[in-house]
Amino acid sequence: MTIIVGVGPRHQSSGALELAAALSKARDESLLVVTVVPPRWSLPSMARVDAEFAAWAAQQAELRLTDAATVLNQLGATEVSYQRVDHRSQAGALLALAQDTSASLIVVGSSEDGRRGHIEFGSTSDGLVHSAELPVGVAPRGYAGPGARFTRVTCAVTGDPSEEATIKAAAEMAAHMKASFRLVTFAVRLDTMYPPEVGLNAEDEVVAAARDQARQAFEEMQASGILPADAEATVGVGRGWRASIESVPWQESELLVLGSKPRGALSRVFLGSAATKIVRHSPVPVILLPA
Structure with missing residues (x-):
């Protein structure tokens, strides 16, 4: 190839x-x-x-x-x-x-x-x-390569069942490269997430629920064999996309894999709004997979 x-x-x-x-x-x-x-x-x-x-x-x-x-x-x-x-x-x-x-x-x-x-x-x-x-x-602007090899492949997901094919493809990529595999989802705090009258703790509760939901999804995927048993799973939390993505550690020799949204009858790389924001704030190279 x-x-x-x-x-x-x-x-x-x-x-x-x-x-x-x-x-x-x-x-x-x-x-x-x-x-x-x-x-x-x-x-x-x-x-x-x-x-x-x-x-x-x-x-x-x-x-x-x-x-x-x-x-x-x-x-x-x-x-x-x-x-x-x-x-x-x-x-x-x-x-x-x-x-x-x-x-x-x-x-x-x-x-x-x-x-x-x-x-x-x-x-x-x-x-x-x-x-x-x-x-x-x-590649990010000014990218200088991973060094000797890629050491980790991270796959960003939302927890939707339709992402199973993306996760499998990213896991296979990591195995082929002899790199570790990580699954990550992002819980983003927005400045105008809830009005003050709802309560100061409402936003924290929503973010905590999103984190628990993601971890439960990770555990279910590992139990079903979709996610490799030795895979790492983490949740990034921050006020805005940039802070959320920067809240998780990144290696210089890492790849980020994202799936795309289906668009019509053809399989194409077409990013949704969340994926576009993740790509723009990614500190590592990104591979975008068609739907």
């Missing part, structure tokens, strides 16, 4: 390459590095300008692939191929190539406008999470 990693024609951080190389090693799969160049315009009056732009874009793409090769050589990546694709949409080009090559995963980086160490969707990653029918990996 092949992992596709998309790199932009302009200079970007090497986070996507770091993540793709580590996943390639952990999953024993080859890498295909892709950069996408916009096609030439068809207007005759713009022919000269368009030709100059096309030549410049092609040159930048070749430079980016050369830079990618340097990074991957330093990371010790083997079985790597490189390809330039002419396409108006980076996400569209990656999806088409993934279908043609029967790729197992697409990896992209975060927007350079995002907060360092966290994930920020750019136009390419946003397009992928709305259209992809295969898993999508997203």
Whole structure:
């Protein structure tokens, strides 16, 4: 199988390459590095300008692939191929190539406008999470890799029975990588959760109930064999999503796995509002699984 990693024609951080190389090693799969160049315009009056732009874009793409090769050589990546694709949409080009090559995963980086160490969707990653029918990996901005290997896979869930397939896939991923496995759910305190007349302890009671409900669900999943017996289970609690996610410990060599919401008859990566918030505040790389 092949992992596709998309790199932009302009200079970007090497986070996507770091993540793709580590996943390639952990999953024993080859890498295909892709950069996408916009096609030439068809207007005759713009022919000269368009030709100059096309030549410049092609040159930048070749430079980016050369830079990618340097990074991957330093990371010790083997079985790597490189390809330039002419396409108006980076996400569209990656999806088409993934279908043609029967790729197992697409990896992209975060927007350079995002907060360092966290994930920020750019136009390419946003397009992928709305259209992809295969898993999508997203690296935080400035990601420097997991080191020797991934040591833990965490799967974020809400406790819904429909998440069983996501949990099994994440657990299998952890077993294949020889990493520990953790299940986490988040109980988020909201500033306007309840009005004062309801009582000052009402919010604490709701959060405590959510925590107890999650732990009961964890125990039931372990008893039924859905969750591995040696899996860790925890609940993150905080005022807002960021505080809730930061309330649980994270390892630098960790992966976060999230499932998506079903959208119509097709299996795609389509995130609900809670999953989107988790991704945006995740301090580790995320793999998004299609519904």
